[in-house]
Amino acid sequence: MLIDLIAGARPNFMKIAPIIRALEDSLAQGGSLDYRLVHTGQHYESNLSGVFFEQLGIPEPDVNLDVGSGSQAEQTAAIMTRYESLLLKKPVNLCLVVGDVNSTMACAIAAQKLCIPVAHVEGGIRSGDWSMPEEINRMVTDSITNWFFITSEFSNENLRKAGVEAERIHFVGNTMIDTLMANLERLRPPAFWDELSLEPKGYFVTTLHRPSNVDTKDQLMTLLKAITDGTRGFPVLFPVHPRTSKTLQALDELPVAIILVEPQPYLEFNYLVRHAKAVITDSGGITEETTVMGVPCLTLRDSTERPETVTQGTNELIGTNPNALQIALDRLFAGQWKTGVIPEKWDGNTGKRIVKVLETLHRLEKV
Numbered sequence: 497m498l499i500d501l502i503a504g505a506r507p508n509f510m511k512i513a514p515i516i517r518a519l520e521d522s523l524a525q526g527g528s529l530d531y532r533l534v535h536t537g538q539h540y541e542s543n544l545s546g547v548f549f550e551q552l553g554i555p556e557p558d559v560n561l562d563v564g565s566g567s568q569a570e571q572t573a574a575i576m577t578r579y580e581s582l583l584l585k586k587p588v589n590l591c592l593v594v595g596d597v598n599s600t601m602a603c604a605i606a607a608q609k610l611c612i613p614v615a616h617v618e619g620g621i622r623s624g625d626w627s628m629p630e631e632i633n634r635m636v637t638d639s640i641t642n643w644f645f646i647t648s649e650f651s652n653e654n655l656r657k658a659g660v661e662a663e664r665i666h667f668v669g670n671t672m673i674d675t676l677m678a679n680l681e682r683l684r685p686p687a688f689w690d691e692l693s694l695e696p697k698g699y700f701v702t703t704l705h706r707p708s709n710v711d712t713k714d715q716l717m718t719l720l721k722a723i724t725d726g727t728r729g730f731p732v733l734f735p736v737h738p739r740t741s742k743t744l745q746a747l748d749e750l751p752v753a754i755i756l757v758e759p760q761p762y763l764e765f766n767y768l769v770r771h772a773k774a775v776i777t778d779s780g781g782i783t784e785e786t787t788v789m790g791v792p793c794l795t796l797r798d799s800t801e802r803p804e805t806v807t808q809g810t811n812e813l814i815g816t817n818p819n820a821l822q823i824a825l826d827r828l829f830a831g832q833w834k835t836g837v838i839p840e841k842w843d844g845n846t847g848k849r850i851v852k853v854l855e856t857l858h859r860l861e862k863v
């Protein structure tokens with residue numbers, strides 16, 4: 497049986513790596529699940545893509561669709577057109593997508609319209625916020641997914657409410673955490689660690705790339721000011737996503753504590769996170785990593801699709817009101833941040849569980 501593994505943008509690469517490893521292990525033991533790795537090319541620059549393949553030991557993609565950037569519709573359409581053409585030339589038995597980026601939804605649609613079943617890793621998560629392109633991607637993908645691999649019981653509830661039968665849902669844990677656990681001992685400081693004389697718990701890390709936070713100068717400046725007002729002169733390291741970079745370049749000046757750095761490779765980024773006093777972010781995936789590493793996380797959004805990082809982990813939803821951030825940071829400095837626990841099945845074995853389920857489905861001739 498041949499499975500397409502779809503990866504397109506930075507947060508996909510850490511989710512796909514453990515599935516590849518588990519498939520390789522199964523193949524080495526005579527398993528019958530083979531795969532084709534398809535990179536859509538949604539992220540194409542080395543620092544958002546190639547370096548993750550190198551550091552995480554992901555093999556060269558079998559196919560690169562080279563779609564590049566575009567508006568939401570342009571990018572989605574380009575991925576669908578090129579992926580459909582690949583499937584018509586060389587069909588597969590199953591299309592496995594991960595996460596919630598445009599590549600996830602576009603490939604699921606192209607496959608399902610050719611009657612190729614779809615498996616969705618990280619299916620069922622919902623923020624309820626339709627202004628996020630990722631939420632649309634999640635809803636559309638899940639409405640045409642055959643097999644769901646979920647990270648928590650919250651996803652189970654969301655899918656059951658949408659009428660998905662229990663036998664199509666598999667609670668396997670979190671592949672992103674497989675990657676984190678496999679690499680914890682390999683994390684290493686970036687070159688600027690010494691240059692900036694950084695010390696554990698002596699700095700903050702911030703990441704911002706949501707369109708609503710970074711696409712206008714005023715909003716981005718308001719957030720950066722709120723962050724530096726509350727962090728009491730500590731350096732704030734800010735690895736800048738290309739989307740954010742465009743707006744930053746248009747700002748007249750930056751608060752002095754903000755230190756802009758390039759998007760960081762996986763091992764360096766998570767080293768910075770692991771040793772940070774706290775992380776201030778609008779990302780979803782990072783809140784899972786901070787939860788596992790026990791690092792306080794302040795999320796500059798009003799909703800999350802990963803509620804377990806708040807109810808069980810170290811994450812708190814702050815929103816984008818500067819006063820709320822100030823109050824939360826005061827609590828952090830007073831040593832009153834929660835410690836949290838690691839959610840169920842976030843244990844490093846999710847890739848293996850997924851492959852086991854796929855083998856069973858194949859044996860039962862369901863895929």
Ligand code: UD1
Nearest residue numbers: 505506507538539540541544565597598599629630738739
């Ligand atoms: C995408 C995902 C988001 C994910 C994020 C992580 C969607 C809808 N969004 O958002 O869920 O958290 O990736 O990074 O799929 N660009 C470059 N170089 C690249 C890639 C992109 O300069 O290698 C530029 C593009 O030209 C564009 C901007 O970055 O201006 C946005 O890229 P895009 O892939 O459209 O969305 P992201 O904001 O990266």
